[in-house]
Amino acid sequence: MSNDFYTLKVNGENHQVLDAWTGESLLWVLRERLGFPGAKNACEEGECGSCSVRIDEEIVCSCLVLAGSAIDQEITTIEGLAPEGELGDVQQAFIEAGAVQCGFCTPGLLVTIDHLLEENQNPDDLTVREAISGNLCRCTGYGRILEAVQIAAASRRGENHE
Amino acid sequence: MPVTVARSLDDALSALEEHPNALILAGGTDVMVEVNKGTRPVEQVISIGRVPELQDWEHEGDWLHLGAAVTYTELMGEELSSLVPALAQAARTVGSPQIRNAGTIGGNLGTSSPAGDTLPALFALNAILTIRSKTTVKEVPIDEFITGVKSNSLNPGELIEKIRVPVLEGPQEFCKIGPRNAMVISVASFTLLTDHQEKQVKSCLGTVGPVPIRPTEAEDFISGEVNWEQNTVRPEVLDNFAALCSSAARPIDDHRGSAAYRRHAIRVLSRRAASRVFSEEIS
Ligand SMILES: Cc1cc2nc3c(=O)[nH]c(=O)nc-3n(C[C@H](O)[C@H](O)[C@H](O)COP(=O)(O)OP(=O)(O)OC[C@H]3O[C@@H](n4cnc5c(N)ncnc54)[C@H](O)[C@@H]3O)c2cc1C
Ligand code: FES
Numbered sequence: 001m002s003n004d005f006y007t008l009k010v011n012g013e014n015h016q017v018l019d020a021w022t023g024e025s026l027l028w029v030l031r032e033r034l035g036f037p038g039a040k041n042a043c044e045e046g047e048c049g050s051c052s053v054r055i056d057e058e059i060v061c062s063c064l065v066l067a068g069s070a071i072d073q074e075i076t077t078i079e080g081l082a083p084e085g086e087l088g089d090v091q092q093a094f095i096e097a098g099a100v101q102c103g104f105c106t107p108g109l110l111v112t113i114d115h116l117l118e119e120n121q122n123p124d125d126l127t128v129r130e131a132i133s134g135n136l137c138r139c140t141g142y143g144r145i146l147e148a149v150q151i152a153a154a155s156r157r158g159e160n161h162e
Numbered sequence: 163m164p165v166t167v168a169r170s171l172d173d174a175l176s177a178l179e180e181h182p183n184a185l186i187l188a189g190g191t192d193v194m195v196e197v198n199k200g201t202r203p204v205e206q207v208i209s210i211g212r213v214p215e216l217q218d219w220e221h222e223g224d225w226l227h228l229g230a231a232v233t234y235t236e237l238m239g240e241e242l243s244s245l246v247p248a249l250a251q252a253a254r255t256v257g258s259p260q261i262r263n264a265g266t267i268g269g270n271l272g273t274s275s276p277a278g279d280t281l282p283a284l285f286a287l288n289a290i291l292t293i294r295s296k297t298t299v300k301e302v303p304i305d306e307f308i309t310g311v312k313s314n315s316l317n318p319g320e321l322i323e324k325i326r327v328p329v330l331e332g333p334q335e336f337c338k339i340g341p342r343n344a345m346v347i348s349v350a351s352f353t354l355l356t357d358h359q360e361k362q363v364k365s366c367l368g369t370v371g372p373v374p375i376r377p378t379e380a381e382d383f384i385s386g387e388v389n390w391e392q393n394t395v396r397p398e399v400l401d402n403f404a405a406l407c408s409s410a411a412r413p414i415d416d417h418r419g420s421a422a423y424r425r426h427a428i429r430v431l432s433r434r435a436a437s438r439v440f441s442e443e444i445s
């Protein structure tokens with residue numbers, strides 16, 4: 001890594017980060033430098049999960065990742081869950097269940113739930129609650145989010161629903 | 163090069179030799195909170211979270227060697243939770259899945275907070291830390307490493323390489339009180355280990371003093387009262403044990419709880435932990 005730039009791989013593509021301050025978080029760099037505004041900033045201290053992204057095979061808070069340390073890793077943001085202009089199955093399920101109100105928590109939840117369903121296509125209620133326990137939602141009361149997870153899980157299992 | 167992403171222990175140590183005062187970054191879950199707030203200066207950073215030697219752990223005879231960059235998620239895994247159940251239970255209560263994926267045991271030690279949830283189990287286990295620099299290596303007992311509230315004996319140019327703990331025979335418990343279920347900083351915690359070989363109870367109080375506290379009087383008392391063949395105790399022994407634990411606490415009043423509440427919490431937690439580990443004799 002040289003003084004003036006480093007490279008981050010976001011949603012499968014390499015992006016150069018130029019003239020950055022060393023202390024910038026991944027969340028900041030994604031939003032302000034690389035044009036990925038999907039991950040949201042609500043606390044910058046790891047409490048809310050609205051900045052959740054996937055790094056390699058793990059969900060982390062991007063506000064707590066030093067951007068310059070995330071080189072040579074696969075970073076997946078909400079923008080990478082479905083091709084441009086299309087909806088992923090979890091996104092579709094959120095719409096069907098009416099799981100979005102203000103929407104601030106939604107990108108983080110979608111990334112988290114997408115990862116959960118990749119590991120487990122038949123999660124029980126407790127597993128889902130545990131998986132999303134780091135993603136705060138101040139609007140919905142979670143009922144419809146839990147419903148959306150089950151809709152998406154069913155569609156990943158290849159089952160139809162009404 | 164302001165950020166070095168070390169790929170081997172030697173990488174990390176060489177970088178540290180060159181920049182002895184560099185910021186060591188593991189999971190970032192303590193460091194970045196401060197960096198984001200602007201309260202932690204960042205010039206040189208050495209990222210050690212992806213150093214294989216530090217991410218590994220090894221079970222060797224009666225000992226477990228944990229690399230400093232082992233995460234909470236790893237500690238909670240099946241293998242480690244059967245080897246060091248109290249440590250795994252403590253890991254299970256840290257933050258959220260996101261925090262546990264990133265946060266490491268070495269980072270918990272590095273921060274040396276009185277509320278650090280792995281510290282009481284490490285004190286009860288008499289953990290030994292391997293502290294290494296490019297040219298030196300030493301073994302430091304945990305109670306000499308942690309020297310006060312958020313302070314430790316690490317010198318510039320050094321890092322925590324490994325943490326060594328014994329694998330004990332017998333049940334273990336970790337209990338923690340905080341204001342809610344997920345994502346909670348401890349108000350008081352209690353760790354209890356049993357060593358059926360040595361017929362000893364080892365325990366530690368968390369968050370009720372500047373550093374974790376071993377209630378030695380309580381430990382000696384209950385160790386002598388346990389029926390080690392049956393794994394039972396008389397109910398009044400539990401009460402006395404809890405009273406002794408609570409009087410060993412040195413809590414403070416702060417925004418998370420009063421000293422009196424914390425002392426009471428220790429009484430409840432210690433009795434609860436002991437009654438989970440030992441069956442009560444029916445008289
Ligand atoms: C939302 C949230 C919830 C939390 N909940 C809890 C909780 O319930 N219980 C709890 O105990 N903690 C909690 N924490 C604090 C934090 O997650 C832990 O202290 C964690 O163990 C820090 O590890 P890290 O790898 O992220 O450390 P970092 O932030 O990377 O580093 C922490 C400190 O340790 C030093 N350091 C790291 N590794 C080494 C090493 N190998 N050698 C020398 N120095 C080193 C760093 O220089 C730094 O000073 C929480 C934090 C957040 C943001
Ligand atoms: S913005 Fe990262 S957890 Fe809230």
Ligand code: FES
Nearest residue numbers: 102105137138139
């Ligand atoms: S929809 Fe508003 S925070 Fe979740």
